[in-house]
Amino acid sequence: MKHDNKPSTTESLSKALIHQHGLSDEEYQAILAHLGREPNLTELGVFSVMWSEHCSYKSSRIHLKRFPTEGPRVVQGPGENAGAVDIGDGLAAVFKMESHNHPSFIEPFQGAATGVGGILRDIFTMGARPIALLDSLRFGELDHAKNRHLLQGVVSGISFYGNCIGVPTVGGEITFNDIYSKNPLVNVFCLGIVEKDRLLKGLAQGEGNLVLYIGAKTGRDGIHGATMASDSFDDASEKKRPNVQVGDPFLEKLLLEACLEFLEQDLLIGIQDMGAAGLTSSSCEMAARSGTGIELDVALVPRRESGMTPYEILLSESQERMLLVAKPGKQDAVLAICHKWGIDAAVVGKVTNDGLLRIKDGTQTVAEIPAKALAEEGPRYDRPAAPPSYQDSLQSLNLDMLPDVKNPDEVLIALLGSPTIASKAWVFRQYDYMVGTNTVVCPGSDAAVVRLKGTQKSLAITTDGNSRYCLLNPHMGGSLAVAEAARNLVCSGAEPIGVTDCLNFGNPERPDIMWQFVMAVEGIADACRALNIPVVSGNVSFYNETNGLSIYPTPILGMVGLIDAPEHITTQWFKQAGDHILLLGQTNEDLGGSEYLKVIHAREQGIIPWLDLEVEQRLHRCLLELIRQGWIQSAHDCSEGGLLVTLAECCITSPLAPLGAQITIPPHRIRLDGVLFGESPSRAVISVKPEHLDAVREAIVQAGVPLTDLGRVTSSSFDVTIQQAAPVSPICFSLPGSHLADIWKHSLAKQLDGDE
Amino acid sequence: MKAKIYVTLKEGILDPQGRAVQQSLQTLGFPAVEDVRIGKFLEVDIVETEQAAAEAQVRSMCEKLLANPVIENYRYELTEVSLPK
Amino acid sequence: MKAKIYVTLKEGILDPQGRAVQQSLQTLGFPAVEDVRIGKFLEVDIVETEQAAAEAQVRSMCEKLLANPVIENYRYELTEVSLPK
Amino acid sequence: MNIGIVVFPGSNCDRDCAYVASDVIGQSAQFIWHQETSLGEMDAIILPGGFSYGDYLRTGAIAHLSPIMDAVKAFAKQGGLVLGICNGFQILLESGLLPGAMLRNRGLSFRCEEVYVRVENAETPFTNQCHPGQVLKIPIAHAEGNYYTDPVTLSSLQANAQVIFRYCDADGQSTGPSNPNGSLDHIAGIRNAAGNVLGMMPHPERCAERALNNTDGFLVFQSMVASLKTQARLTAR
Ligand SMILES: Nc1ncnc2c1ncn2[C@@H]1O[C@H](COP(=O)(O)OP(=O)(O)O)[C@@H](O)[C@H]1O
Numbered sequence A: 001m002k003h004d005n006k007p008s009t010t011e012s013l014s015k016a017l018i019h020q021h022g023l024s025d026e027e028y029q030a031i032l033a034h035l036g037r038e039p040n041l042t043e044l045g046v047f048s049v050m051w052s053e054h055c056s057y058k059s060s061r062i063h064l065k066r067f068p069t070e071g072p073r074v075v076q077g078p079g080e081n082a083g084a085v086d087i088g089d090g091l092a093a094v095f096k097m098e099s100h101n102h103p104s105f106i107e108p109f110q111g112a113a114t115g116v117g118g119i120l121r122d123i124f125t126m127g128a129r130p131i132a133l134l135d136s137l138r139f140g141e142l143d144h145a146k147n148r149h150l151l152q153g154v155v156s157g158i159s160f161y162g163n164c165i166g167v168p169t170v171g172g173e174i175t176f177n178d179i180y181s182k183n184p185l186v187n188v189f190c191l192g193i194v195e196k197d198r199l200l201k202g203l204a205q206g207e208g209n210l211v212l213y214i215g216a217k218t219g220r221d222g223i224h225g226a227t228m229a230s231d232s233f234d235d236a237s238e239k240k241r242p243n244v245q246v247g248d249p250f251l252e253k254l255l256l257e258a259c260l261e262f263l264e265q266d267l268l269i270g271i272q273d274m275g276a277a278g279l280t281s282s283s284c285e286m287a288a289r290s291g292t293g294i295e296l297d298v299a300l301v302p303r304r305e306s307g308m309t310p311y312e313i314l315l316s317e318s319q320e321r322m323l324l325v326a327k328p329g330k331q332d333a334v335l336a337i338c339h340k341w342g343i344d345a346a347v348v349g350k351v352t353n354d355g356l357l358r359i360k361d362g363t364q365t366v367a368e369i370p371a372k373a374l375a376e377e378g379p380r381y382d383r384p385a386a387p388p389s390y391q392d393s394l395q396s397l398n399l400d401m402l403p404d405v406k407n408p409d410e411v412l413i414a415l416l417g418s419p420t421i422a423s424k425a426w427v428f429r430q431y432d433y434m435v436g437t438n439t440v441v442c443p444g445s446d447a448a449v450v451r452l453k454g455t456q457k458s459l460a461i462t463t464d465g466n467s468r469y470c471l472l473n474p475h476m477g478g479s480l481a482v483a484e485a486a487r488n489l490v491c492s493g494a495e496p497i498g499v500t501d502c503l504n505f506g507n508p509e510r511p512d513i514m515w516q517f518v519m520a521v522e523g524i525a526d527a528c529r530a531l532n533i534p535v536v537s538g539n540v541s542f543y544n545e546t547n548g549l550s551i552y553p554t555p556i557l558g559m560v561g562l563i564d565a566p567e568h569i570t571t572q573w574f575k576q577a578g579d580h581i582l583l584l585g586q587t588n589e590d591l592g593g594s595e596y597l598k599v600i601h602a603r604e605q606g607i608i609p610w611l612d613l614e615v616e617q618r619l620h621r622c623l624l625e626l627i628r629q630g631w632i633q634s635a636h637d638c639s640e641g642g643l644l645v646t647l648a649e650c651c652i653t654s655p656l657a658p659l660g661a662q663i664t665i666p667p668h669r670i671r672l673d674g675v676l677f678g679e680s681p682s683r684a685v686i687s688v689k690p691e692h693l694d695a696v697r698e699a700i701v702q703a704g705v706p707l708t709d710l711g712r713v714t715s716s717s718f719d720v721t722i723q724q725a726a727p728v729s730p731i732c733f734s735l736p737g738s739h740l741a742d743i744w745k746h747s748l749a750k751q752l753d754g755d756e
Numbered sequence B, C: 001m002k003a004k005i006y007v008t009l010k011e012g013i014l015d016p017q018g019r020a021v022q023q024s025l026q027t028l029g030f031p032a033v034e035d036v037r038i039g040k041f042l043e044v045d046i047v048e049t050e051q052a053a054a055e056a057q058v059r060s061m062c063e064k065l066l067a068n069p070v071i072e073n074y075r076y077e078l079t080e081v082s083l084p085k
Numbered sequence D: 001m002n003i004g005i006v007v008f009p010g011s012n013c014d015r016d017c018a019y020v021a022s023d024v025i026g027q028s029a030q031f032i033w034h035q036e037t038s039l040g041e042m043d044a045i046i047l048p049g050g051f052s053y054g055d056y057l058r059t060g061a062i063a064h065l066s067p068i069m070d071a072v073k074a075f076a077k078q079g080g081l082v083l084g085i086c087n088g089f090q091i092l093l094e095s096g097l098l099p100g101a102m103l104r105n106r107g108l109s110f111r112c113e114e115v116y117v118r119v120e121n122a123e124t125p126f127t128n129q130c131h132p133g134q135v136l137k138i139p140i141a142h143a144e145g146n147y148y149t150d151p152v153t154l155s156s157l158q159a160n161a162q163v164i165f166r167y168c169d170a171d172g173q174s175t176g177p178s179n180p181n182g183s184l185d186h187i188a189g190i191r192n193a194a195g196n197v198l199g200m201m202p203h204p205e206r207c208a209e210r211a212l213n214n215t216d217g218f219l220v221f222q223s224m225v226a227s228l229k230t231q232a233r234l235t236a237r
């Protein structure tokens, strides 16, 4: 062992400096124990980012263990750049979701763009070709100019990056609530496909193998971005405007093609993208996973600015960079491919067997840290959790204080025009959702469907999450999100096979926030277990808080389902006049936390719907059976806005001309607004050709799923008759389908462009 | 008045466009091209004859809309022009 | 040498971006803004000390790549800078 | 027949075009890297959509200077069929194979949606399977499809029946709202004077299969095959 070239630790680091790096006294003590000496400044910086909440999951890790992560299809569970599930035909679907909330608030366009870039790299570092993106967004209400500006910036950033790189953005979701005005959420999901036995991992095996750096040159971008994402905002941070990263989708497209060529030619031991904490996290994570060490020379790293210190090179978050370990003797082939695509590449180090991350600057060693101390042995906290004092008052709502609905047609129109329910075409038509020519169900149905060329199969994909539910009851809210995602897939004809999550919460050092987190994780875990859907990857974003005000707890699920045959692909809209309309599932007085209460009564309160997972599963089995028999024309899950909105959507969301419906709502024992606008889970509206009606009815009854006949599809107007218990006469209304369609279609554009 | 406004990327901010153009110029037979940075050039006509007032407006426009202070710098020149009316 | 190159849309060609910016400036409270035209501003560093040679190169770059003669005009200024090396 | 698909750095519809050429219309498709200087034995060339060079500077500007473009120009000069789709159209404009230029969309933002176009000339190698005035539904996906040219060029395009597609509504009427990007004279696609080079903003390769719920784009590829077959018969005679 050479002791002559240890990193120098000349001056002792001041307490202030340690705290500036976001490290607590105990954490600093742990660093001393790991090193057996004081760290120097570079090492302190490295520990600081790797032990940040963003990279270490120190507050969440112990809770994430509750997720079911195994199953017969799971090829890769959590722990790698992305998860993977077997989809047959020798293929695996690789997917993950990630947040870019903080950067998108500071610089919406670049923040969102680099978010897309980051998640794409997570997928293609697994050797998979990305085939679909989805984005899940949360913003403040659009009557504030600032929120409109943020939304416009974020959407154009996603559009800029995704369109340019040529991966279709096939879906997503967006809802509005002022709680997100100062903490908008930008979560991006990506799905890729790889031959199952060619899955690549972030490994650094084989002493002496060379470590290569490829991609963009390193600049001083986003130094300490990871620590920023682990910090709350206050008004001052809007002014601070820290080092923003700029995305280069063109370069990333070249990187993507180059990486797939490496795979084709079998040149690599392992590969990892340089995301948060850049060179540092990629190298120590690769070494730690493999039980090896890595030695890097920062002097060899391609740079675009002069005078960069090792500290800056190690912590830079410049985008579009990857670290890879080449198979012995294959480095020249790697370099040649990089040359062909015009990408910078350099050998920057080698794999060692001493378990250390050793950083050199030429001949001088500037840092030397056990890789596992950084990547795996960071702090873990079981932080105190307790429900907030206001939880009870959130849940208590006396519905008798609110008048029941008198004019359901007016409420329907108000809901269809409300931004959370209105058409999101203003957003997705800025995205290229067709490139790749696999998108067989474009944005606008319950789930997007992409076909897999060369097979009979397709994948359905959706993202879902209802933060108001999670605020009112985080455990049930988490379960409901899983159920809704799965229901969306099932309505599209798919069997759910895997899920990724992005958990957006406030400050985990607050017991009430931690309680929300723990409850939501439990709720998600329970539902995934009951529905047999493994969690294969995910991401946690804490500190979504400004001036002490936290966002609603917002777990988002990204779920993937498998469709075996093209005939089973099902969309949500009615197909043909004359078809019968049926409601599957039971309607209860589920108004608590509903969109109706918020839009019409300005309340975000109440007891949220109760989810019975067995009932939910029964519905899924029944729907899939009906779809596979070829018996149904359309299926749409009942969610935000309730039954009446769902029925209207079935009429107006078709890419072709809108249809109408003749609906009769049978007499009911609960409040009328509960019937029409309540959000009971485990329900779906289907349409059936007359010749299949009997078979369908019988199958539904056999399956033990409650069934209600609602009427027939018609060619134009939306006619509703609501029967009342005698002697009250029925409520009737009739609205032209085209009128409903106009309101629903143009609402967002009206608010955002001021025209149309 | 006419304002000529130059919006450029801040020092140290990546300029992917500039990089692509520089590389393409090099392969096109301009090996001497060392660096290219691409910014915006705006010409804004303002119905305002007072230098100071015009200047205040231009500065405010730049800050509010024309330049993105997170990643861009701006500078401007004001020239008098005889606008019709 | 450093070349500052200005690429602008030809007179008479509608500039959709400029128009949009003008409209947003008006709604943002700058009613005096009559017209906005948006062009490009390129800064190109060339390792070349001779004015004439540099000028020839810049003109050729503009014609081959930097401006599209169907819709754009260009002009440039050359300034000497002491490049390191 | 051999269809060559030129791949520029940043092309992203190259694989989609190849899929249609091989799997949908049953021809042989080959990728041609932009650094090549010869096309090989090709019967038709497609410049695919995408973001060549990231669309940096101007769409198509950097790509048109790629080494392969000399070969494409020579091929076009000899009467070879060249189809430029979206970014490919923009590259054809930059290279001078077609007249005019693209400006930013009137609404400034990227638009991805199905639009209608009217076939203005059904006697071209790209439209011979359509009937005159036929309305096709084809998706667009671009931010810079606002076609512009000077008035003299425009009238010669009109006079020589070089405007092949115009944006219109479902009934074939060209109106303001039916034009998604503000292009001059509602132009969605034009050909050169000789008739063998077509540039179009809409993406026929995205609607050439029943699986994608729209087969209108198939007509463009089918027309090319028909035209090449006729040509081959004529030369054989
Ligand atoms: N909420 C979660 N559920 C399941 N797995 C998670 C969750 N959060 C993180 N993980 C897993 O932890 C690992 C590290 O997280 P990751 O987000 O990949 O870090 P990075 O931001 O560096 O990519 C990943 O494998 C990820 O899938």
Ligand SMILES: [Mg+2]
Binding pocket: A080, A081, A122, A275
């Ligand atoms: Mg990762």
